[in-house]
Amino acid sequence: MPNRTLPLLKAAFTFLLAPAIAFSVDTTPDAMNRFVEQYCIQCHGGEKVKGKVDFTTISMDAAGEDDFDFWQLAAEVVEYEDMPPEDEKQPSPEERAAFQAWYESHYVDVEATPGVFQPRRLSTPEYRHTMRSLFGFDLENNVQKAEQTAVEPSLILKLMPTDPPGESGFINDTHAAPISTVIWDQYAYFAEVALIRLFSRGHPQSLNTLLDEDLPKNYKHEDITPKMGESILRNFATKAYRRPASDEEIENMATRLDGLSGAKLVKALKFEMQTILMSPGFLYRGMRMEKQPGKKQQEVDNYELAERLSYFLWEDSPDEELFSLAASGTLSDSKIIEEQVDRMLKSPKARTLADSFATQWLALDEIDDVYNDPYQLISFKSQPLDFLNYLFTEERPVMEIIDSDVTFTSHVTAGAYPKDRKKLEKYVKPRGIEKQVAPNQKLVLENTEGRGGLLTMPAILAMNHGPIIRGTWTLRRILGEHLGEPPADIPPIQAVVGGKKLSFREQFEMHRDDATCARCHDKIDPLGFAFEAYNEKGAYLLSDNSSLPKEMQSKKQGNPKIDTAGKLPTGETFENFEALKQIFMTSRREDIVRNSVKQTLSYALCRKLEAYDGPTVDAITAKLVETDGTWQDLFTEIAKSLPFRQTIITVTKES
Amino acid sequence: MTRNWSINRRTFLRGAAGAMMPLPFLNLMEASADSGVTNLAGENTPPVRFMSLYKPNGVHPPSWNINGGVENDFRMSPLMAPFSRHKDDLLILDNMGDFGFSSHANSTRRFLSGHHQNTREASMDQLIAEQIGGDTTHRSLELTTEGLFTGQIGCSYISYGPGGERLPRESDPQLIFDRLFRNPLDIPSKRAEMTSLLDRVREDADSLMRKAGSEDKETLDEYLTVVRDTEKRIELMQKGTNRSPIKFEEIQRPPLATNLDEQVNTMIDLIALALWTDSTRCATYMLGNSNSRMIFDFLGVKEQHHYLSHFFRNFSRDNIDGLLKISLWHMEKFDYLLTKLKSYKDHNGTLLDHSVVLFGSGMGHSDNHTAQRIPTILAGQGGGMLKTGRYLRYAENQELGSLHLALMQSFGVPLDSYANAGAPLQGLDGSPFNEYRERPFDSWIKLTSNKITVQGRLVMSENLDEAKTFYMEVADNGPVRVDVSFRDFHDFNLAYHVGTPIILEGNRDEKNGQLLMTKVSDLKSVFGKSQPGKQRG
Structure with a gap:
């Protein structure tokens, strides 16, 4: 910027x-x-x-x-x-x-300060994962999954209204999506069905995680004592609130179990647990944080820090290790934070960074509109997701998002890598299976032309139709530039001038003659037209396409003269996308890193960035640019940054 | 009514073998008049329910078709064996549908909408629901087992709304159960529980409020507003009461289904319970998408159902066996449904007596997709609408729409025509119908040096080891074997003509002393259409 x-x-x-x-x-x-x-x-x-x-x-x-x-x-x-x-x-x-x-x-030139403390409701995916960690099972939607059918396996995702993105552009920024009666009813329903399942007779596994002793394998409700009930409540409340509940609260709940047994005890226990699941302390993040009185700017407490880490990297509540580090008060040590980020990125739960954070940042759900058949959709959409997951969790440099010799592909998408695909383990279709999605394999690109990096993945090219959308997406999502809305009085784009039909490129050259239009299109168009060697399905037209999957073939194939050259507003010129990519890797490097930092920080903080976040963004960007830093460095720097570890408490009133 | 309507908690208890235990409360509804409706004569009669069960991917015709029987004298086919004990409650229809080929999506639409082009009108189940729904809590249920086949979305829907729009379907039995029997509107104790829960969480929120900063307060205010709104909603609900004499909270929630078999059995349990408690009077249930790719591993079958259903082009004896295992499982589910409906006493009969069940598929031959001789069975007397225990084989191929029209009219839906059908199907209530009769025809063989022409009846081999083989039956002569490629099978649509007399011409060959035709060059129907159309009907 x-x-x-x-x-x-x-x-x-x-x-x-x-x-x-x-x-x-x-x-x-x-x-x-x-x-x-x-x-x-x-x-x-x-x-x-x-x-x-x-x-x-x-x-x-x-x-x-x-x-x-x-x-x-x-x-x-x-x-x-x-x-x-x-x-x-x-x-x-x-x-x-x-x-x-x-x-x-x-x-x-402002002082870096943290944001004002504000509790916020768990987003739907956060709520789903938190419930799963709390109960030890996922609430499932019972539906048969067959090849080529789309199913929603989660009851929660199926029944909850979609979270709107907040001002930050991320759905974990739920400030603008307050609780409603519709959401309340769903929470009540999920709490009820999860508790029914937790107490299902003969299945004590999940219940045992809340007890200090194991129940017999074929336990009955009569086996549960009020004392066990108290233990269940204490462990459950602690896990649900992501911090210890007070003794007073536990005793208060436990006295309601006194003298009960069997079905009556279980009923009372379930009711207490349901109140926990419906309370603000569970449904909102930060609601129970310990604030230091009389101090405006302060460190968040260790439990809050554990929560911030786990929801940032896992979209989930803290696990036992984070929790015990918070309990011992050592989590806020920078060294410990580094170790924890490293550990957390190695967990399969860190996949949510690709599936949730990157999907929202890069609008990857638009890929869903490209492919009708889940067989194609899963195959093509998993390419960028697996690639980003690799960058995020395997200590890859931030800039590899632009240029990398690694890709992830299966037999469905391998046609995009004609000169390297032979290295893949051969896919053999099982007998009696008509079509089948197979997991991606990691493929090192040595000879393939026109690929490498996120921007030339087939699904990315296919979700952005045409040069203008491709250019706009690259400018906004990758380079991080603000583009205003197009003005209301756009001069019409003329397709025919003086009886001559203009090419799409010529039409936009004319369009840029208008100064108002040029303000954005001078930046958008060269980027967009640099992708002209890729058809609307993302096939690379200059290389051997004989092995292209059907899904990537296009009627437009075989255009002999493809003009991919362009000139950026800075005066830099390029002949094709490969050359543009080199410009991205050098003179636009800082912009791309900065944008990555801003997006990640905004997701981590679950809010829009403000002027006072500028110094934090500057510092992390500088460090990453200087050291060719990795995504893990970026996550670690954010986890140690001032806005992540501190907050501002506006008014602390006792009434 | 002074009886205590409590229901034993063993409602969903199963025996070790997975079969339902006899229910201890079968007679509870016997004296119930509450769910009845008053007929024209002023008598209280039970409501008649409508239910449809859909079987995906057509059938293997030689295993399904009844050949040679008449209305009151027929033997059920091998595939019908699992539900043959219900013969007296069945009305088996034959010669339903008249298209050469049918896509999966079209056959799905046709199943309850009369014709595949009838895309702007409600399906017949919805029109019936509108007519008979009355004040039931749920006007209709649209159920399925599988996810959405988004590549051809039509494959996933049999029920359509007033504008022909696809109606969302639900597959999770526990979710259906909760909607049917755990609705706070029906259960006062649930409302009381929520009221005390609201009190408790308000206390909690209030205590947080005392320590809160201004931003926290804003958030807590939003929360407390919803708490207050929910209290108000519960107050309004106090007026609502369960119409049914049964205490829903005493019906045990079904356990989590762990495989397809359990999922379907549980759903059928729920359908029967929903109909019996008069929670709804209309339900449709798809055992799978029209082109289901499900794998029935619990039956030991590893191939996809759709792959196996194309048994001609994917021929092997193992594949045929796998296909028949799956088909027999579908038939067992139909049996389970009928048994279930019979197990509930309803007024002076069983629930099945006061129901109409439509079971079938959207196409006949599962490889060739012929929409002719589409498997169609009605079950239950529908309170007198249907005269069961019969086999109706119509002389001409019938529009499915005429069946739908006849059923809708029986339910009182005021319609004179539906889809392409201008008149209702005759014979369902025992009225006369144009029954299929064998017409005499000559059969003969003409041979040249390399050609063979045969007039006779075309049949499919009943020998499962040669399921892609056809025979031409010729009187006073052994049958002529017809061994053809998929191309000929498809282009001449042999599947359509099976069971009827045709003149078939092709290449002459001989194998083990038996005459053999290897390539078809011409086909003429003796009495019917030679070319039933290639429209993707």
């Missing part, structure tokens, strides 16, 4: 307040108001509001935290010289610098 100048240097002074301005410019409110008056308000104010940006509704004098997004965008376009448009009056370099300096003093 160019509006954050010299991040490497800044990173060194992250915690210093350094609003010093290198050269003398006038950043007084008057000068700034004149700047806006002169260069912005004509198109973005009052009557005429282009791109939903209105300077009359926002004040420079009182620029506060809430306006961060607005001024960030403004500073970006001014610095890039995207605005004012070419055909309007331009500010002098000094004026631009002054505006930039004003922005930085307000929003960049």
Whole structure:
């Protein structure tokens, strides 16, 4: 992000307040108001509001935290010289610098602080995993899974309404998705059916995990004593609240079991457990955190830290090891955090980083719309997911997301790697099976052209139809640039000019003649057209396609002249996607790392990033760029970062 | 009514072999008049229920078809053996459907919608439900076993709503049970429990509130609002009461099904219980998607059902055996359903007496997809709608729509036509119908040096070792064996003509002294259509 100048240097002074301005410019409110008056308000104010940006509704004098997004965008376009448009009056370099300096003093050169503490409801996948860890079994939807049929195996995912993404773009940011009566009824139902199953006679395995002694194999409800009931309640409440419940609470519940036995005892026990499952302490994260009185900014307590780690890396509640480290108070030690991140990434539960975090960040669920048949869908969608899981959990450099010689493929997708596929273990279709999804194999690419890295995976190319969507996706999701909404008054894109039918590329060249359009399309189009050598299903048209799977073949195949060349707004030129990839790996490296850091941090914190997160992003980005850092480094740095370990308590009132 | 309606908790208890134990409360409903409806004569009669059970992937015709029987004198086929003990309660229909070929998706739609092109109208089960649903809690149930076949989505649905739209189906027996018998609307004790739970969690939230910062407060406020709204909803529910004289909370929840067999048995238990308790009067149940790729490993079969169903092109004796094992399992489930419906006493008879069950598939020959001689059986008297214990083989191939129309009219649905059918199917209630009669025909063989032409009846071999072999029966002569490729089998649609007289011409050969035809060059039907159409009907 160019509006954050010299991040490497800044990173060194992250915690210093350094609003010093290198050269003398006038950043007084008057000068700034004149700047806006002169260069912005004509198109973005009052009557005429282009791109939903209105300077009359926002004040420079009182620029506060809430306006961060607005001024960030403004500073970006001014610095890039995207605005004012070419055909309007331009500010002098000094004026631009002054505006930039004003922005930085307000929003960049700020002290890193943590976010304000805010409890939030578990997202549906978090709730599902937490229930599974608590009970030791998944609540299943009983449905027969046959080849090529789509099933929802989880009762919870099946019955819960879909979580909307929060301001951060991630669904674990549930601040904007409050509990509703519909959700309440579902929670009540899940609690009821899970408890029925927990107490099913003759199946004591799950119940035993809540007891200090094992029940007999063919136990009956009569075998449970009130004392056992108390133990069950204590262990259950502790696991459910992700921290110990107070003795008073446990005693309070246990007295309700006194003198009961058999079915009556189990009924009372189930009721107590149901109140736990419906209480805010279970349904919300952070609700029971111990706050240090009288202190605004403070470390989160160890149990909260354990929870933050486990929901970040596993989308699940803390396991026993995290819990006991929290109990002993040692988890907050940086060394221990490093060890734990390493351990947690080796667990199969870390797969949620690919399946949930990366899927949301990169909009991978759009792949679902490409393939009708689950056989194809699973085969093609698992490629990016397996690849990302490999990057995340096997200490691979962050930049391998762009360029890697490793891919994951099965017999269904192997046609995309014609010159390397022979190395795969041969798939033999079992007798009597018409089609079958097979697990991906790791394949090292040595001779295959046009592949390697996420961007040229067939499913990624196929979910983004056409150069404009491909360009936009790359710009926003990978390079992390903000693109505003297209203006309402888009000039029509002409397909025929003077009786000549224009190619798609020519149409957009004309489109870019309009300065308003050029602001975004100068960036989008070259990226998008660089992918022209891949058809709409993601097949690489310049290599031998004879072995392509049916799903990737296209009518458009065999275009003799494919123009993939382009010029970036920076002036850099390239001939094809391979060359563009090299630009990504070098001059855009920092942007890509920075975006990865921002996305991951935002997911880890379950909230949108603010100006005061800037120094944290800068510091981690600098470190990763310098050391060619891995995803594991990134996760570790975030886990040790200030916003992850600290919080701000606004008001602590005792009433 | 002063009787105590408590139900023993052993409702779902099974014997060691997995069969249902006799239920201890069979006579409970005997005196119940509550679920009855008043007929035109002012008498209280039990409601008539409708239920449909769908078998995927057609059949192996030689194992399924009844050949040679008449209305009141017939023998059930080998595939019908599992439910043959219910013969007196069955009305077996033959010559249903008249398409050359049918896609899986089309055959699924046709099963309850009369015709595959009838895509903008409700299926017959829904029209019946609308007519007879009355004030039951659940107007209808749409059930299945399998996930969605998204590649051809139509394969997954037999029930369609008013605009012909696919109705969501449910496969989880416990979830169905909970919706039917654990609805807080019906169970006062559940409402009381939720009320005390709300009190307790409010206490908890209040204590958190005392320690909360302003952001926590906002969140807790949202939570407490929902707690209050739920309390209000429960108050409103106090007015609702269970119409049924049965205390639902005393019916035991079925255990988790661990395989397909248990899942289906449990679901059938639930269907019967739902019909008996008058929770619903209409249910449809798919044993699998139309082109089900399920693997029946609990039967020792490792191949996909759909693969095996194409028994001509994927021929082997093992495959045929596997296919028949699966088909027999389907038939056993039909038997289980009928047995179950009979086990409930309902007014002065059994539940089956007051039900109409439609069992069948969407296509006939499972390899060739002929939509002709589609397996179709009705069961139950429907309170007098059907005269059972008979085999109705119609002279002409019948539109499925005419069957649907006849059933709907019996249920009182005011319709004169449905799908492509302008008139109801005759004979279901014992009225006269145009019965299939053998018409005399000559049979002969003409030979040239390399050609053979035969007039006679085409049959499929009943020998499972040669399930892709056909024979032409010729009077006063041994049968002529027909060994053809899949191409000929398909292009001349031999499956469609099975059982009827045709003239078949092809290449002449001989094997072990028996005349043999190896390649078909022409086929003419003696009485019927020579080409039933190649439309993917």
